[in-house]
Amino acid sequence: EDVERTEILIIGAGPAGSVAAAMLRQQGRKVLMLERQQFPRFSIGESLLPQSMEYIEAAGLLQDVVEAGFQYKNGAAFVHGKARTAFDFRKKFSPGWGTTYQVQRADFDNVLARGAERMGATLRFGDEVLSVEPGEQPLVSVRRPDGSEYRIEADFILDASGFARLLPRLLDLESPSNFPVRGAIFCHVRDNIPAEAEFDRNKILITTHPEHIDVWYWTIPFSNGCCSLGVVAEPSFFERYEGDDLQKLQAIVGEDPNLTSLLANAEWAVLPVRRITGYSANVSSLWGPGYALLGNAGEFLDPVFSSGVTIAFKSAQLASECLKRRYAGETVDWESEFSIPLRAGVKTFRRFVESWYQGGFQKIIYHPDQQPQVRDMISSILAGYAWDTNNPYVADDSGRRMRVLEELCSA
Ligand code: FAD
Structure with a gap:
């Protein structure tokens, strides 16, 4: 041979x-x-x-x-109920x-x-x-x-x-993995989001479920008028909803008023609905x-x-x-x-992910008064600069700096 x-x-x-x-x-x-x-x-x-x-x-x-x-x-927008914030990665x-x-x-x-x-x-x-x-x-x-x-x-x-x-x-x-098993249900939609809607096509939109802090949706606009739309939760959460995965996805999206109004005219599933579980x-x-x-x-x-x-x-x-x-x-x-x-x-990202699911990171980004310098440091990590040890939130090996910020923003 x-x-x-x-x-x-x-x-x-x-x-x-x-x-x-x-x-x-x-x-x-x-x-x-x-x-x-x-x-x-x-x-x-x-x-x-x-x-x-x-x-x-x-x-x-x-x-x-x-x-x-x-x-x-150029950035990431976050919505949870009436709370909204956006990071511009150029800053x-x-x-x-x-x-x-x-x-x-x-x-x-x-x-x-x-x-x-x-x-x-x-x-x-x-x-x-x-x-x-x-x-x-x-x-x-x-x-x-x-x-x-x-x-x-x-x-x-x-x-x-x-x-x-x-x-x-x-x-x-x-x-x-030290993360609990989570899954995602997702598809592509022709979104038909009107130009006047409060929706920035130049940013990913991350929405937290109105009642469940550890359940979230992504809306990722493409240049062809479609969006990738998905929801992430523990598998047992999906079992609460009737029907096939498209019906589950639609029902969960229907629980968030902002997404419901954005996607009111959407054509669903221009690509088939998929589910992936236990990816960590x-x-x-x-x-x-x-x-x-x-x-x-x-x-x-x-x-x-x-x-x-x-x-x-x-x-x-x-x-x-x-x-x-x-x-x-x-x-x-x-x-x-x-x-x-x-x-x-990877460890820098892990600290942020853990804080996200525990809710601390969400308190930080929606907090009414934020130090611009600290916000720029967070923006950097959201932009992927997780290896820049000049950033105190990267050098934060023990996670102490993050915990202090979480506590400040929870008060
Ligand atoms: P892959 O892109 O998976 O490529 C692996 C390739 O190897 C495949 O083409 C496969 O066919 C081939 N292959 C496998 N086995 C063999 C074999 N035996 N012989 C030959 N070929 C083989 N990442 C982001 O950056 N942004 C996001 O918004 C994002 N969203 C995500 C959402 C979800 C729900 C999940 C689960 C992940 C998400 N990710 C995201 C992560 C992203 O999917 C992966 O990190 C990325 O695709 C990894 O790229 P890769 O090159 O390692 O592997």
């Missing part, structure tokens, strides 16, 4: 895989990316954060993304991009994958990685769409298989002999602050830096140069 050879093998052509592929091609590496599906394909995760633009730019993919014509995004503590896009992932992922291909990565659709033998020269088995199989030997494997979590499952790396996940290690885990194949927290794709890009950037040093003949310590730096920002 012929065993194919490559330098870097990437499993999955989602955002993490494609950005890693493009960055490694800039270093002149031989890159093979295997994607089991055919593109374009639907994926969830449609609202980007400005921090992600830095990685798109560094990967040489900025022009591709800009020219795709996605919805411009923030950390330097860097203040705007980004909201994207149909079928198109966005395709744009990134094709960009990586144009830069010289070999991309095969329909080829599924079945098994991996880690080690000095890891070996991978692959099945083609026609059912035939082949093997590839690589210098290094990047697992960017997303929610499939290929290596964590195969190598028994899964460790439980963690791993005991983000790397091992001959491999590293990128994006959702590693740790996934929660969708509330739209941090998933940004974290996926950050992991791709850190891994490609490590590989650059490896090929320069240096010894790479993946724990201190990949895992620890990646997890530092």
Whole structure:
């Protein structure tokens, strides 16, 4: 049997895989990316954060993304009953991009994958990685769409298989998330929101359920007159509602007066309604002999602050830096140069997510008098700058600063 050879093998052509592929091609590496599906394909995760633009730019993919014509995004709006607030990400503590896009992932992922291909990565659709033998020269088995199989030997494997979590499952790396199990029901609607409505198409809208502080909706406008609309809750909450998932989604949206009036003329489910449950996940290690885990194949927290794709890009950037040093003949310590730096920002997001579900963060953002400086620091993290240790809310390792602010705003 012929065993194919490559330098870097990437499993999955989602955002993490494609950005890693493009960055490694800039270093002149031989890159093979295997994607089991055919593109374009639907994926969830449609609202980007400005921090992600830095990685798109560094990967040489900025022009591709800009020219795709996605919805411009400059912030996040929050509504809970009569309380409203909005963050403009151009006004923030950390330097860097203040705007980004909201994207149909079928198109966005395709744009990134094709960009990586144009830069010289070999991309095969329909080829599924079945098994991996880690080690000095890891070996991978692959099945083609026609059912035939082949093997590839690589210098290094990047697992960017997303929610499939290929290596964590195969190598028994899964460790439980410390978040309770939550689920989301969502679809795309042709929103027909009138221009005069109090709705900023340049921002994601996060609405808290009028009675349940831990239940929330996203409304993510696209550039084609549609919105992504979803609700997040613990699975038992969805069981209170009759009917199929579309009816459940409509009933829950019907409980919020603001969303009900915004969506009064909406055409529902221009894309089929979907449900995903138990997406929060963690791993005991983000790397091992001959491999590293990128994006959702590693740790996934929660969708509330739209941090998933940004974290996926950050992991791709850190891994490609490590590989650059490896090929320069240096010894790479993946724990201190990949895992620890990646997890530092994830930890910042985790503090914010925990505070969101406990209600503290919601008290902070709706509080009538806020210090502009503190608001800029929060805006920075909402914009994805969770690795900027100059920001006191990033450097807040114990979470003490956050708790003090919560207490001040609860009084
Ligand atoms: P993916 O995008 O999942 O890509 C993985 C790819 O690997 C897939 O194309 C898959 O087909 C392929 N693959 C899997 N197994 C194999 C195999 N064995 N062989 C070959 N190929 C394989 N993030 C945001 O940034 N903004 C948001 O607004 C947001 N909203 C979210 C809402 C919800 C309800 C959830 C659950 C998540 C949300 N996220 C959001 C997170 C976002 O979906 C993910 O973080 C992001 O898609 C991760 O990208 P990835 O490249 O790691 O994986």
